[in-house]
Amino acid sequence: xxxxxxxxxxxxxxxxxxxxxxxxxxxxxxxxxxxxxxxxxxxxxxxxxxxxxxxxxxxxxxxxxxxxxxxxxxxxxxxxxxxxxxxxxxxxxxxxxxxxxxxxxxxxxxxxxxxxxxxxxxxxxxxxxxxxxxxxxxxxxxxxxxxxxxxxxxxxxxxxxxxxxxxxxxxxxxxxxxxxxxxxxxxxxxxxxxxxxxxxxxxxxxxxxxxxxxxxxxxxxxxxxxxxxxxxxxxxxxxxxxxxxxxxxxxxxxxxxxxxxxxxxxxxxxxxxxxxxxxxxxxxxxxxxxxxxxxxxxxxxxxxxxxxxxxxxxxxxxxxxxxxxxxxxxxxxxxxxxxxxxxxxxxxxxxxxxxxxxxxxxxxxxxxxxxxxxxxxxxxxxxxxxxxxxxxxxxxxxxxxxxxxxxxxxxxxxxxxxxxxxxxxxxxxxxxxxxxxxxxxxxxxxxxxxxxxxxxxxxxxxxxxxxxxxxxxxxxxxxxxxxxxxxxxxxxxxxxxxxxxxxxxxxxxxxxxxxxxxxxxxxxxxxxxxxxxxxxxxxxxxxxxxxxxxxxxxxxxxxxxxxxxxxxxxxxxxxxxxxxxxxxxxxxxxxxxxxxxxxxxxxxxxxxxxxxxxxxxxxxxxxxxxxxxxxxxxxxxxxxxxxxxxxxxxxxxxxx
Ligand code: RUQ
Ligand code: CUA
Numbered sequence: 001x002x003x004x005x006x007x008x009x010x011x012x013x014x015x016x017x018x019x020x021x022x023x024x025x026x027x028x029x030x031x032x033x034x035x036x037x038x039x040x041x042x043x044x045x046x047x048x049x050x051x052x053x054x055x056x057x058x059x060x061x062x063x064x065x066x067x068x069x070x071x072x073x074x075x076x077x078x079x080x081x082x083x084x085x086x087x088x089x090x091x092x093x094x095x096x097x098x099x100x101x102x103x104x105x106x107x108x109x110x111x112x113x114x115x116x117x118x119x120x121x122x123x124x125x126x127x128x129x130x131x132x133x134x135x136x137x138x139x140x141x142x143x144x145x146x147x148x149x150x151x152x153x154x155x156x157x158x159x160x161x162x163x164x165x166x167x168x169x170x171x172x173x174x175x176x177x178x179x180x181x182x183x184x185x186x187x188x189x190x191x192x193x194x195x196x197x198x199x200x201x202x203x204x205x206x207x208x209x210x211x212x213x214x215x216x217x218x219x220x221x222x223x224x225x226x227x228x229x230x231x232x233x234x235x236x237x238x239x240x241x242x243x244x245x246x247x248x249x250x251x252x253x254x255x256x257x258x259x260x261x262x263x264x265x266x267x268x269x270x271x272x273x274x275x276x277x278x279x280x281x282x283x284x285x286x287x288x289x290x291x292x293x294x295x296x297x298x299x300x301x302x303x304x305x306x307x308x309x310x311x312x313x314x315x316x317x318x319x320x321x322x323x324x325x326x327x328x329x330x331x332x333x334x335x336x337x338x339x340x341x342x343x344x345x346x347x348x349x350x351x352x353x354x355x356x357x358x359x360x361x362x363x364x365x366x367x368x369x370x371x372x373x374x375x376x377x378x379x380x381x382x383x384x385x386x387x388x389x390x391x392x393x394x395x396x397x398x399x400x401x402x403x404x405x406x407x408x409x410x411x412x413x414x415x416x417x418x419x420x421x422x423x424x425x426x427x428x429x430x431x432x433x434x435x436x437x438x439x440x441x442x443x444x445x446x447x448x449x450x451x452x453x454x455x456x457x458x459x460x461x462x463x464x465x466x467x468x469x470x471x472x473x474x475x476x477x478x479x480x481x482x483x484x485x486x487x488x489x490x491x492x493x494x495x496x497x498x499x500x501x502x503x504x505x506x507x508x509x510x511x512x513x514x515x516x517x518x519x520x521x522x523x524x525x526x527x528x529x530x531x532x533x534x535x536x537x538x539x540x541x542x543x544x545x546x547x548x549x550x551x552x553x554x555x556x557x558x559x560x561x562x563x564x565x566x567x568x569x570x571x572x573x574x575x576x577x578x579x580x581x582x583x584x585x586x587x588x589x590x591x592x593x594x595x596x597x598x599x600x601x602x603x604x605x606x607x608x609x610x611x612x613x614x615x616x617x618x619x620x621x622x623x624x625x626x627x628x629x630x631x632x633x634x635x636x637x638x639x640x641x642x643x644x645x646x647x648x649x650x651x652x653x654x655x656x
Contacts, residue, residue, distance in 0.1 A: 046503040050487060052079035060451050061521045062464065063126045063140050064485075066090075067512025070121035072142060074158065077451070077462060077518055080487055080506035088151045088160045089121025089144050093610045096601070097160070100609035100621040103538030104160075111149050111163035113170075114198060122146040125176055125243075125447075125515040129219075133180035133248045133342075133456035137523035139224060141185050143175035150176060150187055150217055152226055156527050157614075159537050164226050167308040168213055168233055170197040174257055178219075179246040180456070184293065185217040185226065186246065188257055192238035196308040206266045212236035213312070214244065214257060216293065224540075232300040232311035234318055237377040238264055239287060240280070243335050246293075248456055249342035251360040253294035256345045258333040262286045262375075281351060285328035285384070287375065288336065288347055290363055296323045319378050325367055326375060328384040329356060337401040339409075340456050343426060344389055348398035348411060355398050355411055357425075357433065359389040390433040394420040399446060402453030404460040406492050408436070412448040412465065417441055419448060419465055419488060421500055439500040441486050444468040447515040450490070459520070463488040463500065466513060474507045482509035528596045530616030537617060546618035547590040560584045561625075567600040567613060567635065568592040570642035578651045581628045590618040601636030604650060610636060628654035 034044055052058060058076030061083075066073055070090030074083040089111060091098025098104050098119065112118060121144035129139035140153045148169035152162040166172060166187060174188020192210040194201040201209035218230035239259040247254035265279025273279065296313060299321045304311035318324040332350040339346065345358045366382040373381040397415030404410070407429030411420045420438045423429035447466045451459035470484040485506040491498040530537070534546030547564035552573045555562045561583045566573050567590070579585060591600050591613035602611040602619075606627060611619050635646035 042501070046501070049489065050078045050080065050504045052076070052081070057521060059521055060459075060462070060518050061524060062449070062516050062518045063128060064508075064513040064516040065123040065126050065142055066510070067124075067514045068120065068122040068146065069511030070123055070144070071511060072123065072126060072140070072153065073508070073511070073513060075485070075506070075516075076521075077464065078487055078504070080485060080504050082506075082508070084158065085510070086153060086158050086160065088123055088142060088153065089119075089147075089149065089163065091119055094612065095159075096610055096612035096619070099611070100604070100607070100623070101611050101619040102622065103536060103619065106538060107160055107163055111144075111147070111151075111165055113147055113165060118147050120146070121149065121151075123151075123514065124173065126517055127176035127178045127185065128517050128519055129182040130178055130180050130455065131182070133252075135452055135455055135517070135519045135523060136182075137519060137525065139182070140517075141176035141178065143172050143187055145171060145173050148172040148187070148189070150185060150226065152219075152224070154224060154540065155524055156540070157530070157537055158526065161538070161540075162225050164217065164228055166215055167310040168196045168215065168312065169193065172215075174214065174242055174244045177244050177246055179255075179293070180248045180252055182219050182221065184246075184297075185219050186244050186255065187215040187217060188241040188244050189213045189215075190240045190242055192240065195235060195312065198308070203266050203268075206238060207264055210238040211315075212238050212241045212259070214241055214255070214289075214291070216297070228310070232297070232304050232313060233307075234291065234296060234313045234324070235315045236289070236324075237315065237375065237379065241289060242333070245336050245338045245345070245454070247338055247342050247360065248340075251338060251342040253292065254360070255291040255293045256336045256338065257289040257291070258286070258329060258336045258347055259289060260286050260332055260334075281332050284331055286331075286333050287326035287381070288329040288333070288345070288358065290325045290327065290382075292323045295321065299323060315377060315379075319380070322367070324379055325363070326379050326381045327358060327363070327387045328381070330354070334398075335400040337454065339424060339426075339428070340403050340458055341426075341428075342456070344424070346401045346409060346411075348401065350397055350399065350414070353393050353396055353398070354391040355394055355401065355409075355422075356391050357389045358387050362387045362389065390425055392422050392433050392435055394422060394435055395438060400448050402448055402450040402463070403458045404450055404453065404490060404492060405458050406460060406495065408490070408492060410448055410450055410453075410463050410490070412445040413438070414445060417443045417445060417467075419445065419463055419500065421490065421492075436497060437491060437499050439488060439502060441465040441467055441488070441502060442469075442473055442484060442505070443471055449516045449518050451518040452520065453518065460492055461490060462518070463490050464516060464518065465502075466516065468512075470505075470507060473505050477509065482507035483512055484508070485513070529594060530614060533592055533594070533616045534590055534618045535616045536619075543618050543620075545588065545620075547588045549592050560586070562586045563588065565589045566592050567602065567646075569598065570635075570640045570646045572602075572633075572635070572646065572648045575648040576651070577648065578653065579625045581625060581652050581654045583625045585621075585623055585625050587621045588618065589613060589621075591615055598639060599637045600639055600646070602633065603636040604631060604633045606631055612637065625652045628652045
């Protein structure tokens with residue numbers, strides 16, 4: 001790439017200023033620092049493009065999955081500073097998530113799998129809530145690929161409020177995706193099993209007994225919760241339905257999902273069968289699914305059947321009612337991304353150097369015209385050429401596509417370890433469907449993100465590459481290395497198109513951040529402190545039974561002991577709690593603080609209890625005092641100069 005080309009206007013001005021400073025004697029320090037550190041002119045430009053002075057905030061916030069760490073990360077862009085993690089499927093002690101507090105226990109327990117406690121997840125694709133196809137900054141949804149669960153996180157306090165277990169599936173992959181007004185949250189199953197997975201069927205009966213599915217979780221905006229009773233799933237052929245995207249604007253009401261394994265390979269190399277990796281890649285074409293969700297939601301009211309307590313629309317009903325159509329898609333497809341106006345769907349083929357662009361208008365025309373072609377389950381198959389708008393050759397291993405505000409698409413190329421920028425046709429860009437520029441990334445890129453890049457009005461300037469390998473980029477932390485976010489300047493400003501360039505590497509060493517979304521920071525409006533003292537983050541309301549200032553006490557009723565405690569710099573009240581071994585303890589603790597960031601911890605050693613009480617927050621813990629001894633509890637958050645003094649004695653007396 002041409003490294004001497006001018007950067008965006010801002011960078012150019014800054015660079016010129018620096019250069020001017022360095023030439024004018026007094027500013028030569030910049031030069032000498034750069035020289036000393038071995039920095040090139042481009043390094044300096046990248047530095048001034050990403051440097052965020054102390055106390056300044058980033059214009060964008062990136063919400064990242066934490067992969068099989070089971071959490072979310074919140075990261076500033078362009079500084080690429082990690083702001084916090086959010087405990088979701090996995091307990092996390094700093095946040096007191098899953099260490100004794102009743103609110104987090106209730107959320108985590110709701111994610112148990114048929115009664116089995118599962119305390120980790122593989123968070124995959126975060127989806128920010130949308131209003132009219134724009135991120136609205138209210139919620140984020142994230143799926144757990146490992147156990148087919150969906151979590152709901154409230155962006156007022158960045159805490160997980162709900163986990164629902166999919167009653168049909170044991171894995172998912174195609175989630176989370178939201179419809180333009182967040183009425184529905186999508187979760188596609190991928191690996192087919194019997195429906196539900198807990199009803200056994202031998203794998204020799206794969207074609208007759210195993211099925212795919214896509215679940216449409218109904219989201220109640222008022223309650224800020226998923227309503228399982230109003231949700232439904234669509235039974236699908238046992239192809240592996242993969243990633244989806246919701247239609248928008250002209251395609252609103254429709255959903256598009258790619259699939260693979262239309263071969264219906266069942267693996268079994270130990271029996272001499274081709275391994276999955278070969279078996280599922282034999283066909284040249286798989287099927288892009290087009291689903292009329294609006295109509296399906298109506299039909300589900302009357303034709304859904306009960307499967308494991310969940311509404312499922314039988315495949316026969318979907319065919320009969322015209323809810324489901326297939327289109328051939330080449331080759332090991334991955335990603336189905338709807339363009340900002342909702343007019344095209346971009347599908348990448350992992351083993352095809354092209355992206356294939358389908359036209360929503362042409363799909364509708366083909367449905368209108370009708371087709372005699374069907375797959376072996378009777379699903380109508382629309383003609384490839386009749387629905388295809390264009391194909392663009394980008395490079396090897398295209399995966400995911402995002403968009404900008406100047407009619408470009410950006411696609412990750414896994415095998416090439418590169419990001420391709422290409423122009424959209426239609427009325428997006430004069431050049432039409434054409435590859436413009438590629439930039440190498442380090443290494444093995446998976447997902448890609450641009451600011452608000454999958455909404456109806458994407459921003460521009462940045463691309464973030466999520467690289468699976470980092471190899472030589474950072475100090476090697478043993479055989480397990482961090483992954484690498486790379487911040488890229490998209491090279492586009494005010495109609496000018498330059499080369500893209502990698503500006504910054506951000507190692508991320510506490511999870512596999514599978515996918516991200518980037519929202520304008522000013523759309524978020526988080527609480528500074530909880531609105532009222534005694535606030536329960538589980539219900540997002542005051543808990544009437546929360547401990548109050550001046551009403552701290554210990555009540556005993558038989559062997560039930562109930563404690564109302566408060567915390568304020570730098571003491572708990574009470575400081576002595578005396579119980580008998582075997583007592584049932586219910587302990588309410590309220591943080592009375594009203595200043596921002598005055599968080600207190602509550603750590604009760606030996607009982608596996610650790611709370612993080614943010615200002616105003618009230619929590620309840622319940623446990624049996626089954627271990628005798630003297631337990632020194634303390635505030636685990638360094639809250640004041642006398643923080644070490646913020647402690648108490650929990651005294652458990654054994655029977656005489
Ligand atoms: S898929 S790296 Cu698991 Cu999100 Cu394409
Ligand atoms: Cu409160 Cu440390």
